[in-house]
Amino acid sequence: MSRLFDHDGAPGSGYAQPSPLIEREDIEVTDTFKRKVMPNWPRISEPEMVRHYTWLSKRNFGIDTGFYPLGSCTMKHNPRVNEVIAQLPGIADIHPLQPDHQIQGLLYIYHEMQDMLAICAGMDAVTLQPVAGAQGEFTAIRCIQEYFRNKGELQRNKVIVPDSAHGTNPASAAMAGFEIIEIPSLEDGRIDLDALRSVVDENTAAMMITNPNTLGLFEIDIAEASEIVHEVGGQMYYDGANFNAILGRTSPGLMGFDAVHYNLHKTFSQPHGGGGPGSGPIGVKSHLAPFLPGPVAARRPLSGEDNPTPANDEFWYYWHQPEFSIGKVQQWHGNAGAVIRCWAYYRRYGKDLKLMSEHAVMNANYLRHRIQEEAKIAGLSDYIVDGAPAEVVKHEFTLSMGKLKEDKGVGAMDVAKGLLDMGYMAPTVYFPLVVPECMMIEPTETESKATLDEFAKKFIQVLALDPETLHEAPITTPVRRVDEVHAARNLWLRHDGVDR
Amino acid sequence: MTDHLPNLGRENEMLAAMGHSSMDDLFVELPDNVRCKEPLALPEAQSEEEILADARRLLGSNIDLGSTVNFLGSGLYRNFVPSSVFQLITRGEFLTSYTPYQPEVSQGMLQAMWEFQSLITELVGLPIANLSVYDGSTAAAEAITCAVRVHARKAEQKNTVYISELIPPDRLSVIQNYTQGSELIIKSMKHDENGHIPLEEWEKASGSCAVYVEQPNPLGIMDQSLFSAKEILGNHTAFIVGIQPVSLGVFEPPGNYGADIVVGEGQPLGSPVTYGGPIYGIFACTQPYLRQMPGRIVGRTIDVDGKEAYCLTLSTREQHIRRHRATSNLCTNETLIAMMGAMHMALLGPEGIETLGLRNLASRQLLQDGISKLSDVELPYGDSQHFNEFVIELPYPAQECLDYLEKFGIIGGLNLSRWYPEWDHRLLISTSDQTSKSDIKILLNHLSKWLTSKSGVVA
Numbered sequence: 001m002s003r004l005f006d007h008d009g010a011p012g013s014g015y016a017q018p019s020p021l022i023e024r025e026d027i028e029v030t031d032t033f034k035r036k037v038m039p040n041w042p043r044i045s046e047p048e049m050v051r052h053y054t055w056l057s058k059r060n061f062g063i064d065t066g067f068y069p070l071g072s073c074t075m076k077h078n079p080r081v082n083e084v085i086a087q088l089p090g091i092a093d094i095h096p097l098q099p100d101h102q103i104q105g106l107l108y109i110y111h112e113m114q115d116m117l118a119i120c121a122g123m124d125a126v127t128l129q130p131v132a133g134a135q136g137e138f139t140a141i142r143c144i145q146e147y148f149r150n151k152g153e154l155q156r157n158k159v160i161v162p163d164s165a166h167g168t169n170p171a172s173a174a175m176a177g178f179e180i181i182e183i184p185s186l187e188d189g190r191i192d193l194d195a196l197r198s199v200v201d202e203n204t205a206a207m208m209i210t211n212p213n214t215l216g217l218f219e220i221d222i223a224e225a226s227e228i229v230h231e232v233g234g235q236m237y238y239d240g241a242n243f244n245a246i247l248g249r250t251s252p253g254l255m256g257f258d259a260v261h262y263n264l265h266k267t268f269s270q271p272h273g274g275g276g277p278g279s280g281p282i283g284v285k286s287h288l289a290p291f292l293p294g295p296v297a298a299r300r301p302l303s304g305e306d307n308p309t310p311a312n313d314e315f316w317y318y319w320h321q322p323e324f325s326i327g328k329v330q331q332w333h334g335n336a337g338a339v340i341r342c343w344a345y346y347r348r349y350g351k352d353l354k355l356m357s358e359h360a361v362m363n364a365n366y367l368r369h370r371i372q373e374e375a376k377i378a379g380l381s382d383y384i385v386d387g388a389p390a391e392v393v394k395h396e397f398t399l400s401m402g403k404l405k406e407d408k409g410v411g412a413m414d415v416a417k418g419l420l421d422m423g424y425m426a427p428t429v430y431f432p433l434v435v436p437e438c439m440m441i442e443p444t445e446t447e448s449k450a451t452l453d454e455f456a457k458k459f460i461q462v463l464a465l466d467p468e469t470l471h472e473a474p475i476t477t478p479v480r481r482v483d484e485v486h487a488a489r490n491l492w493l494r495h496d497g498v499d500r
Numbered sequence: 501m502t503d504h505l506p507n508l509g510r511e512n513e514m515l516a517a518m519g520h521s522s523m524d525d526l527f528v529e530l531p532d533n534v535r536c537k538e539p540l541a542l543p544e545a546q547s548e549e550e551i552l553a554d555a556r557r558l559l560g561s562n563i564d565l566g567s568t569v570n571f572l573g574s575g576l577y578r579n580f581v582p583s584s585v586f587q588l589i590t591r592g593e594f595l596t597s598y599t600p601y602q603p604e605v606s607q608g609m610l611q612a613m614w615e616f617q618s619l620i621t622e623l624v625g626l627p628i629a630n631l632s633v634y635d636g637s638t639a640a641a642e643a644i645t646c647a648v649r650v651h652a653r654k655a656e657q658k659n660t661v662y663i664s665e666l667i668p669p670d671r672l673s674v675i676q677n678y679t680q681g682s683e684l685i686i687k688s689m690k691h692d693e694n695g696h697i698p699l700e701e702w703e704k705a706s707g708s709c710a711v712y713v714e715q716p717n718p719l720g721i722m723d724q725s726l727f728s729a730k731e732i733l734g735n736h737t738a739f740i741v742g743i744q745p746v747s748l749g750v751f752e753p754p755g756n757y758g759a760d761i762v763v764g765e766g767q768p769l770g771s772p773v774t775y776g777g778p779i780y781g782i783f784a785c786t787q788p789y790l791r792q793m794p795g796r797i798v799g800r801t802i803d804v805d806g807k808e809a810y811c812l813t814l815s816t817r818e819q820h821i822r823r824h825r826a827t828s829n830l831c832t833n834e835t836l837i838a839m840m841g842a843m844h845m846a847l848l849g850p851e852g853i854e855t856l857g858l859r860n861l862a863s864r865q866l867l868q869d870g871i872s873k874l875s876d877v878e879l880p881y882g883d884s885q886h887f888n889e890f891v892i893e894l895p896y897p898a899q900e901c902l903d904y905l906e907k908f909g910i911i912g913g914l915n916l917s918r919w920y921p922e923w924d925h926r927l928l929i930s931t932s933d934q935t936s937k938s939d940i941k942i943l944l945n946h947l948s949k950w951l952t953s954k955s956g957v958v959a
Binding site for chain 1: 551824
């Protein structure tokens with residue numbers, strides 16, 4: 001065990017800094033403000049610190065470690081050139097309060113990204129300011145709210161979400177002050193148009209939905225759903241969490257959506273970093289564009305008075321404030337470092353982004369097929385139950401371990417832990433809530449056929465294990481099953497020198 | 501080029517295995533009216549080397565702060581981050597992992613975040629910290645909504661919060677967006693001529709749901725009135741203090757003078773400026789706010805064998821469980837950047853954070869002393885204690901001064917009319933540990949030349 005707070009080196013054993021520019025005794029600090037007791041931090045030298053974090057890293061599982069089929073999270077390979085680019089001083093060492101003429105390259109890339117995202121989603125305008133998917137949802141819902149206020153339709157206080165929606169959807173709309181109307185999905189997980197019809201009225205502000213839905217299925221009635229919402233004057237909001245499935249094949253714009261958020265950390269490969277940073281730009285149709293948080297990157301033809309840089313093709317780039325902007329959702333211009341990485345990622349594909357989505361969908365279908373095949377060979381087909389019946393899935397699919405639980409007392413979490421012992425990250429479990437004992441599997445386009453074949457075999461091997469073994473799993477991991485109840489009952493949230 | 505698709509060229513084989521003949525079969529259910537009719541109107545794919553060349557050209561067109569003599573800060577500061585931090589966070593096990601939903605294979609990140617929480621609580625003087633929110637502005641906004649949830653019932657001034665009038669408009673705008681859903685009334689607190697909040701302003705705010713002020717304030721000023729604020733505000737008003745974390749190497753942490761919630765922009769510890777993102781927001785609080793706090797928090801626990809282990813805890817506050825009744829919609833956060841902060845804090849240690857604070861103080865003091873000797877330049881808050889930035893008032897428009905300095909490769913600070921329109925003769929000048937004696941000399945030299953040239957014109 002390596003613990004940061006166990007390191008108690010000599011004072012000043014860490015990073016050696018230059019001295020202050022004036023003698024310490026000449027630095028003026030009013031006595032009342034002076035810190036009396038220094039923080040009880042560890043003292044650790046660089047060699048020890050490097051070893052500590054390397055030790056920690058060995059106890060952590062990333063895409064680089066192995067297959068990471070965490071449904072809904074699109075855990076695809078993160079190209080390393082993107083990290084190299086993000087460290088260049090032209091992004092790492094620039095300040096958001098610098099004037100436009102000092103950041104023409106940054107503005108060029110922002111403008112290109114706005115354009116690219118608008119094209120991919122069939123939207124008219126984009127802002128890159130939101131820093132995560134959930135913040136993108138909130139931002140778009142705020143834009144819709146201001147749009148209605150501007151039109152004088154103040155009564156629109158309801159947002160509709162299907163019961164299979166990501167938890168962030170209702171949470172974001174509630175944060176903006178809306179009442180949430182949850183509608184049940186059909187047996188096969190798809191949207192229930194009758195249920196939708198029964199709840200829309202002149203108080204409907206928006207419907208939030210993802211397509212493909214959280215079961216990995218394409219909502220074939222989506223255009224009709226849009227019509228139903230539009231008929232009562234509501235807006236359609238597209239949760240872009242599952243955007244990786246559809247680029248170049250269809251778009252939220254074609255489906256009738258008015259606003260969309262993108263998870264750049266999913267579709268465009270910003271590394272997930274153990275929980276973040278992400279980036280959650282939003283795109284909107286032209287009627288919502290004046291309400292976007294500002295500023296957004298804009299351009300005009302170069303004039304004689306400009307001092308062009310190597311970033312200026314025929315245009316001068318500048319920040320532009322939308323007319324009825326809702327203001328800011330992050331103090332600066334969003335996660336610029338993430339935007340730059342995703343720009344590098346998109347450039348790798350260009351118009352072939354369609355190919356990326358096709359491979360994501362192909363891999364998901366292939367894996368689903370291979371799991372079914374392996375189950376048949378092992379005589380376990382009864383336990384491979386689709387979360388929802390479907391001919392083809394999109395970028396992910398769900399399986400229900402309900403029957404396994406019933407027959408053998410082995411639930412989705414047990415299977416998940418068994419997979420950890422096989423050297424895999426587990427799929428998403430217990431989501432969506434509409435599927436009993438759900439496992440949600442998303443392989444992404446960056447996994448090879450060999451990896452998928454192997455995973456299918458191992459998955460069935462896990463199902464074949466006796467229940468006792470699975471209840472004991474995992475046994476090969478740095479720690480075994482972690483007691484989360486103990487954690488919640490005996491809150492120990494920091495190093496405080498007290499041993500519990 | 502599309503060189504990240506391992507199955508490129510094997511499509512037919514894989515499709516055939518499934519009984520399909522073409523990729524179109526996998527999209528067969530898409531109704532005709534939603535299908536793309538045209539290919540994406542995007543350029544050709546590029547190779548890694550072409551992208552790198554374009555990135556170097558485009559980003560090379562930006563003026564990076566390191567190539568200038570820089571005095572721009574105003575919320576983001578370029579302190580030196582030791583090289584080992586950058587090396588370690590690009591380890592794939594950290595970089596390419598996600599939220600630790602499976603704690604058995606995520607102990608590394610979980611323990612690192614628990615240690616981050618520990619470092620932050622020690623720094624700010626409060627018992628609880630989460631593992632970061634997006635940035636300083638959203639931290640402030642989330643703190644206010646958290647406080648309102650706690651105090652809504654008992655507060656005498658219903659649904660009302662007070663915020664210092666000096667808050668930069670962009671930060672205020674974030675707070676307004678986050679709070680408008682609950683129809684909060686935001687009232688403003690005034691400052692006296694020293695940049696301090698007078699007693700009557702605190703008395704006015706007493707009985708509201710929350711007060712949000714910053715220490716040092718956005719003009720770099722330390723305010724002693726905060727030391728007695730909690731007593732005036734009382735138990736039903738949350739006292740929220742926004743901090744610059746490096747200042748706590750030398751100044752008393754707000755947890756020691758009654759703050760209920762401490763938030764702040766974590767960036768000066770561990771992260772480059774990066775055009776304002778990704779950075780990380782600090783969020784720490786006392787016990788009564790714990791169950792209403794936003795974001796993720798790690799607890800230390802045991803595994804089935806009784807071995808030390810870590811996991812996410814108190815998840816029942818969060819959106820994936822509570823949905824529309826969650827304390828926040830926060831999901832993806834800034835974990836990796838917070839980890840950079842933890843690494844930087846670890847390498848500094850208690851003596852190092854003090855030295856870092858002193859270096860910031862010293863460079864500001866040296867520059868401020870120099871400027872005070874220039875005739876025609878006023879230091880409107882010169883008598884107050886500052887941290888690493890201060891306001892100067894010029895006899896001519898601040899923008900002209902900045903334009904002049906830029907010709908000599910100097911970024912002279914922030915034109916304060918950007919925040920407060922009537923302050924068009926004022927600059928906010930910031931220093932950091934990267935400010936050198938020669939930087940200060942260069943600025944003083946050119947500032948004085950500009951003043952001479954201007955007074956010459958006037959004469």
